[in-house]
Amino acid sequence: MNIVIIGAGQIGLHLARSLSGAAHDIVVIESNEKLADSCSNEIDGRVIHGTGTSVELLLDAGVSEADLIFALTSHDATNLVACEISKKLGAKKAICRVSPQLVREEWIFDYRANFSLDHIFSSERLSAIEISKHIRNPDGIAIQEIARGRIEIQQVRIPDHSNACGKSLIELNLPERVRVAAIQRAEKSFIPTAEEIIQANDQVTLFGDPSKLSKTASSLRSKNEKEKSTNIVILGGGEYGISLAQMISSWGCQIRIFEKDQDLAEQLAEELAGTATVIHADATSLNELREEQIGEADFFISTTQSDEDNVMTCLQAHNLGTKNCLPLIHRTDYANSVNQSKSKLGIKEAIIPRETVRRELMRFITSDKYHVVKKIPAGEIIETTIREKSKVAGKKIEEIALPAGSIFIALIKGIHAKVASANDVIDVGDTVFSIVSEKAKKAFLKLVAR
Template sequence: MRVLTLGAGTVGHWIADMLCRRRHDVVVVDINSDRVRQINSELDVRAIEGNASQSTVLFQADVCSADICLAVTGDDEANVVAASMAKALGARRSIARVYAPAFRDSSTFDYQNHFGIDALLSLEQLSAFELVRAIRNPDAIPLEHFARGHLEVYEIDVEPNAQGADQKLRDLKLPGTVRIGSIARDGEMWLASAEDEVHVGDRVSLIGIPAEVNRSRTLFTGPTHRPKRESVMIAGGGEIGFHIARALPESDYRITLLENDAERCTHLAKLLPDATVVHANANRRSVLEDEGGGAVDYFVACTGSDESNIMACVEARELGARRVMAVVGRPDYANVVGKLGIDHVVSERDVGARQILGFLNQGAVISRSILPNGKIGVFELEIVEGARVADATLAELPLGGRCLITAVQRDSFIRVPTANDQLKVGDVVVALMDLNYMEECLALFNRSSRL
């Protein structure tokens, strides 16, 4: 594929390197002449010096023939503008990396829709979601990049005497924003239908709006099930730490967040009223002792420094924290962290690489993922003009048992559909597919599809 990368800084360089290794045709644009010379000498790419927000530079980089444009400079506003221009000038798909949370918060203004960008990429938010998944449910499926982060998938085992046990799915009183996507039993997993029953010991996946998914879990836990409220200490109040604290529900977790910057602490305290925000240096053992770091269920280090994160985790582990996790970016630290007893490590590069590779798809497919069992895929699909699914209701489509559409995004609104919902050109859907029928199902979403 032809990939246009705007920005040759740390992020842009490793993206270009990664895509070159996978034999993609990569063009890089950067305003810094030294970076352009460096990347031209080190990688098999075409690097151009220029301002990525100028149309003449984009035309010079052959934006019209680009399959995907990745705007990853160090400036959020420049990325949004450049990605929007690239899309308007002919790039098939356009992605902008953003740091500030405001760009991904569509409640006040929908930047993605307004600027016509296919996706806004936040490495910090993706890393936070990965850590949240490891805390809330290690076996949960990380779908945070689907439906613009508004959907959650949560896997749960059906416990004895659960209200939902031995009932057909159509009889369960699930919220309208939640669906059961799959059922796993005796080593087999299949897409759920209204006539399926869930039994004790089954593992079901709940898909929907996070708050409603959290409430729906009680259908599958026993009447005496009262999970204890676990404690989480977060070292670092940057964007990763903020997203972790915001994503963990107060009803299930007691959050303590340590941040060394006083002004940032004041800001976080306003944004996170249910968390305890402490102005302190998490790298000091005495601070961890005073704040109870040795007694927490989860200790997460995300200070912005690999070395500080590793040291804080080692201290927390020695003090008695049950599980310790860290954000570590440098690949050469990978072997070290395991030997130091750190339970879970997240790399922004690895998380970002998985996301970017998911965007490199043809046709209607925007991104894809595969569930851990390897038999079911999760696809984000655009409804394109001329596709069989366009202007058809879900009930009219031959999807049964092979494809389950779990969410529909139209403009800036996302909903869980019913059988009578009609798909329109421009809609984006999240669908679970049996991979044995993947090609057959995807054909329905492409322009050349026929029944």
């Protein structure tokens, strides 16, 4: 593939390294001369010193024949403009990094349509999703956010004491906009019918509205007794910390955020009023951690820009009694060292933003007709944009004879996302998310992704 990467900072360089030498033609554009020189010494590809919004420079980089453009600088305006110009010059696909604030505004203004974007993401939000998987699932089973964050997929293991055991899917009386997509039973994974009976140790894949999915998953895991509220402490009120707090605010958790900058702490307290307690204090101080009884927290998550502070505060929290400590680590070499010794250090997992982003972006380097969002036991979560040649274009979902082993789970129309239902019409330009088994994949793609 012909790939152009705009921005050779932490994220851009990490992606370029991953793609380098993998039979791709890579061109990197970087405005900082030192970063450009450093990048040219590390990758097997061409590096151009200059701005990614220059038409002349973009043409020189070959965007008119590019299969993929990754705009990965830390500036929203640069990335948005670079993507739009690249698409107008002939690039097939444009992937744009933006700030969390812009992602939150996407439901007010359709950046994708107005800037010719094929995908938009925030590294802070992706990291928050990665952290949330460890908080939400005691079994460590996958959570995946799709459809611009409006729909979530979660896998739940059914214990033998669950009230769901022995009931059919119809009898579960699931909330509106929450459904079962797949079941893994022992070595067998399948997409169930409404009459399927839930059994102990089943791994059930749910999808639906995130606010409703959390309660549904909890009810399937336990009996009717009320669950203890999870106590979560976040160090750092920057974009990583606030993205995480906003993501988990509907889960019924007790959230405390430490922020040492007074102005930022006051701003956070206003933004998160009613959902989190903001503490203006320096949590790198052991005395502060003791005073706030951090040892009683279920999770301590450090999200500052300092890897050293993140690791050391997690060690202190663990020594005080916190059960689960997760530091954000920006340097990959540090993170690898921490993860190799995490059991000794009392750390559950080190979260690496640049690696989280790399995994997200690598899924686009497959096909221009569909993307594999995630592999799950029942198959793959596949994202497809409907084209004119698609056999499902213009049809209601109930009219579409999907291959056995496949199911539509979510539908995006413009800026609106919803759980797919029988009466929904799939139009050209819509984005559809589906779960597809390996056996059904060929027939499904032939039907949908043309």
